[in-house]
Amino acid sequence: MVFNSLEFLLxxxxxxLLWPLFKKxxxxxxxxxxxxxxxxYGWWDWRFLFLIIGSGLVDYCSGLWIEKAPKYRKHFLxxxxxxxxxxxxxxxxxxxxxxxxxxxxxxxxxxxNLVASIPDFALILPVGISFYTFQSLSxxxxxxxxxxxxxxxxxxxxxxxxxxxQLVAGPIVRAKDLLKQLAKVPSVNSIEIWNGIKLIVYxxxxxxxxxxxxxxxxxxxxxxxxxxxxxxxxxFVMVAFSFQIYCDFSxxxxxxxxxxxxxxxxxxxxxxxxxxxSSLKExxxxxxxxxxxxxxxxxxxxxxxxxxxxxxxxxxxxxxMLLSGLWHGANFTFIIWGAVHALFLTMxxxxxKVGILRxxxxxxxxxxxxxxxxxxxxxxxxxxxxxxxxxLKSMFTFTSSDFQFLTTYFDAMVFLGIAIVIEIxxxxxxxxxxxxxxxxxxxxxxxxIAIALVTIVMFRGEGQxxxxxxx
Amino acid sequence: MTAKHKIIFFLPMAIVIGVVLKLxxxxxxxxxxxxxxxxxxxxxxxxxxxxxxxGDSRIYRAVNPLFLVGDNSGMNxxxxxxxxxxxxxxxxSFVSGRIKEDDKSVVLCGITPYSFTPEALKNEHYHxxxxxxxxxxxxxxxxxxxxEDFPRYSPAEIWDYYSEIPVTYLxxxxxxxxxxxxxxxxxxxxxxxxxxxxxxxxxxxxxxxxVQNYYDWVKKMSxxxxxxxxxxxxxxxxMEHLEDSLSGxxxxxxxxxxxxxxxxWLEFSRSDYVSxxxxxxxxxxxxxxxxxxxxxxxxxxx
Numbered sequence: 001m002v003f004n005s006l007e008f009l010l011x012x013x014x015x016x017l018l019w020p021l022f023k024k025x026x027x028x029x030x031x032x033x034x035x036x037x038x039x040x041y042g043w044w045d046w047r048f049l050f051l052i053i054g055s056g057l058v059d060y061c062s063g064l065w066i067e068k069a070p071k072y073r074k075h076f077l078x079x080x081x082x083x084x085x086x087x088x089x090x091x092x093x094x095x096x097x098x099x100x101x102x103x104x105x106x107x108x109x110x111x112x113n114l115v116a117s118i119p120d121f122a123l124i125l126p127v128g129i130s131f132y133t134f135q136s137l138s139x140x141x142x143x144x145x146x147x148x149x150x151x152x153x154x155x156x157x158x159x160x161x162x163x164x165x166q167l168v169a170g171p172i173v174r175a176k177d178l179l180k181q182l183a184k185v186p187s188v189n190s191i192e193i194w195n196g197i198k199l200i201v202y203x204x205x206x207x208x209x210x211x212x213x214x215x216x217x218x219x220x221x222x223x224x225x226x227x228x229x230x231x232x233x234x235x236f237v238m239v240a241f242s243f244q245i246y247c248d249f250s251x252x253x254x255x256x257x258x259x260x261x262x263x264x265x266x267x268x269x270x271x272x273x274x275x276x277x278s279s280l281k282e283x284x285x286x287x288x289x290x291x292x293x294x295x296x297x298x299x300x301x302x303x304x305x306x307x308x309x310x311x312x313x314x315x316x317x318x319x320x321m322l323l324s325g326l327w328h329g330a331n332f333t334f335i336i337w338g339a340v341h342a343l344f345l346t347m348x349x350x351x352x353k354v355g356i357l358r359x360x361x362x363x364x365x366x367x368x369x370x371x372x373x374x375x376x377x378x379x380x381x382x383x384x385x386x387x388x389x390x391x392l393k394s395m396f397t398f399t400s401s402d403f404q405f406l407t408t409y410f411d412a413m414v415f416l417g418i419a420i421v422i423e424i425x426x427x428x429x430x431x432x433x434x435x436x437x438x439x440x441x442x443x444x445x446x447x448x449i450a451i452a453l454v455t456i457v458m459f460r461g462e463g464q465x466x467x468x469x470x471x
Numbered sequence: 472m473t474a475k476h477k478i479i480f481f482l483p484m485a486i487v488i489g490v491v492l493k494l495x496x497x498x499x500x501x502x503x504x505x506x507x508x509x510x511x512x513x514x515x516x517x518x519x520x521x522x523x524x525x526g527d528s529r530i531y532r533a534v535n536p537l538f539l540v541g542d543n544s545g546m547n548x549x550x551x552x553x554x555x556x557x558x559x560x561x562x563x564s565f566v567s568g569r570i571k572e573d574d575k576s577v578v579l580c581g582i583t584p585y586s587f588t589p590e591a592l593k594n595e596h597y598h599x600x601x602x603x604x605x606x607x608x609x610x611x612x613x614x615x616x617x618x619e620d621f622p623r624y625s626p627a628e629i630w631d632y633y634s635e636i637p638v639t640y641l642x643x644x645x646x647x648x649x650x651x652x653x654x655x656x657x658x659x660x661x662x663x664x665x666x667x668x669x670x671x672x673x674x675x676x677x678x679x680x681x682v683q684n685y686y687d688w689v690k691k692m693s694x695x696x697x698x699x700x701x702x703x704x705x706x707x708x709x710m711e712h713l714e715d716s717l718s719g720x721x722x723x724x725x726x727x728x729x730x731x732x733x734x735x736w737l738e739f740s741r742s743d744y745v746s747x748x749x750x751x752x753x754x755x756x757x758x759x760x761x762x763x764x765x766x767x768x769x770x771x772x773x
Contacts, residue, residue, distance in 0.1 A: 006610065194474035227666040414626040446477045450484040457489060458624045462503065
């Protein structure tokens with residue numbers, strides 16, 4: 001079930017209608033949450049519910065055993081890692097690994113066909129597998145580290161793991177944040193409900209109005225169905241893609257947070273206007289925050305972080321970024337995307353110390369950071385390495401450009417303009433106190449949400465699935 | 472204003488803004504819920520017809536079933552064309568199931584070189600609707616009735632409506648329940664499609680086995696007293712040259728095989744019609760072409 005569908009509208013209405021009846025007592029509340037979440041997920045393919053249940057049981061049991069038999073806690077952690085990363089490897093990476101090995105063997109003169117030996121069921125990528133396995137893993141790791149006590153109630157655990165707003169595309173909520181909230185009777189006041197509504201409506205606006213209306217322009221560019229070319233065309237395409245992926249994913253996260261808020265739960269912010277960052281380091285603190293912090297806490301810092309000297313720190317950074325790339329997709333282009341970010345971050349560590357450069361206005365740094373993100377997105381969006389290089393070559397070959405695409409894709413350009421104006425307005429609102437005062441005084445949030453709602457109905461793009469579902 | 476007031480007021484405020492904008496904005500030319508409804512009806516209806524136009528997008532834009540049979544003839548017609556359609560066994564079997572068997576029937580086949588290539592034989596557009604599960608089909612049929620009042624608006628159309636300097640780009644597609652798509656593009660550019668068509672034949676040329684399968688189908692249908700009519704949908708001279716040189720498809724030998732298997736081949740003069748992109752007919756030409764087609768097939772329906 002996707003948030004921008006009729007099914008979800010009916011599901012959501014029914015869920016919130018019955019929620020007050022169940023929310024007051026622990027077991028009925030958890031059971032209701034789990035049942036609703038399983039229905040939400042099973043609507044796509046009920047068979048893969050067994051994967052969530054299996055993955056969850058591994059971590060639920062591991063958590064209890066780590067507490068009961070601390071002597072063997074390493075074994076139980078290994079069991080949990082094996083269960084989660086094993087299922088992720090089978091369902092997400094088996095084809096990638098098999099084709100990579102096949103082509104490696106072929107280069108060595110041995111012809112193999114490992115891909116053919118992969119069972120059919122492993123060829124389907126279960127929706128949201130990367131999100132819920134990481135969420136589940138963090139539970140066991142935190143118990144192993146003594147930062148969390150395991151829950152004894154299996155319904156409590158599964159209501160955390162499978163909670164429908166964030167089940168298929170995050171944010172990746174930590175057990176230490178959500179289990180405590182789930183243990184209490186949720187209460188919401190009208191301010192929280194209004195904030196929840198604002199998040200849901202704005203999230204839908206980002207997805208349905210901005211991201212979906214940009215998709216035709218971007219998809220036709222990468223499918224090669226249009227004859228446009230030249231640096232200006234490809235820069236427009238990449239700027240549009242930067243906003244498409246941002247609005248698509250941020251939109252989902254906002255809806256998830258809004259739904260949770262109206263239920264009485266609080267998820268941390270997952271996107272904090274990343275394109276307003278003045279460095280890539282800042283960008284990663286604002287982009288997909290729940291994943292970035294997951295990698296920071298469970299990969300980068302355990303490896304040694306920045307404490308082991310500048311060169312080892314950089315090595316750990318590269319490992320983390322490459323793994324982050326691989327998390328996004330089973331393709332070399334995603335790994336290169338991670339590598340490009342690692343390269344830019346490495347460069348940034350050096351040039352950020354140069355005195356003259358540090359004196360440049362913040363706006364210039366925001367622009368430089370955005371350009372770096374755009375360049376990296378080429379690898380993320382392209383269908384192959386060859387296509388990535390062709391696009392990059394077009395972006396940086398200074399030939400004359402045909403601007404006819406601006407009228408052909410007039411609609412997409414309008415929505416791209418709106419997305420940019422919104423980001424600039426956020427920047428102005430955050431930095432100018434008097435703008436904030438006027439905003440509050442005139443109740444502009446009410447006006448904007450009403451307009452956003454109208455826009456969702458009248459200017460919705462072609463219904464597309466959320467991009468991050470595939471991860 | 473408190474949060475409670477905002478919760479109460481945001482929806483009525485949105486409704487008022489929406490109604491005002493609906494009154495102010497021009498009616499959009501594309502209603503996508505109706506478009507999906509038309510495609511679903513095309514693929515999932517079981518209604519049978521006397522005259523059926525089949526083929527790719529050149530057909531569903533060029534043949535308007537409204538003019539294929541007379542008003543009082545008691546006969547009916549449909550356009551079963553799909554984007555990038557190929558004459559695969561499953562597409563032909565789908566068409567066979569829609570022919571009125573106990574009456575005089577004519578199948579009009581638009582023969583383009585692309586329709587016998589491996590890519591076309593996948594029939595991806597056809598499958599994208601035909602393979603939808605019942606739940607999805609019912610949803611589209613159910614929703615279309617309600618969503619008809621909520622069309623999607625295009626900033627370009629609104630701009631053009633109010634501005635004295637139009638955007639000058641418009642792709643008009645008006646979907647009809649009988650399978651025809653009334654279309655035109657502004658600006659008019661009869662060469663715009665050439666580049667993309669050139670790409671479509673890279674590593675994707677005519678499959679002779681598919682042509683043979685098609686002949687077998689023509690033979691089988693013709694022996695059942697059905698008239699199978701073939702023709703090259705009119706486009707432009709440049710497009711014809713491009714297709715003839717890159718597709719590996721030879722019209723004269725195809726026509727010979729087609730007629731030997733019982734098909735009736737018709738020739739039309741491309742210069743009588745206008746294509747807006749070098750491939751598809753402007754809707755006015757489509758209507759004219761359909762009338763010419765109707766005159767040609769009249770004798771097979773009497």
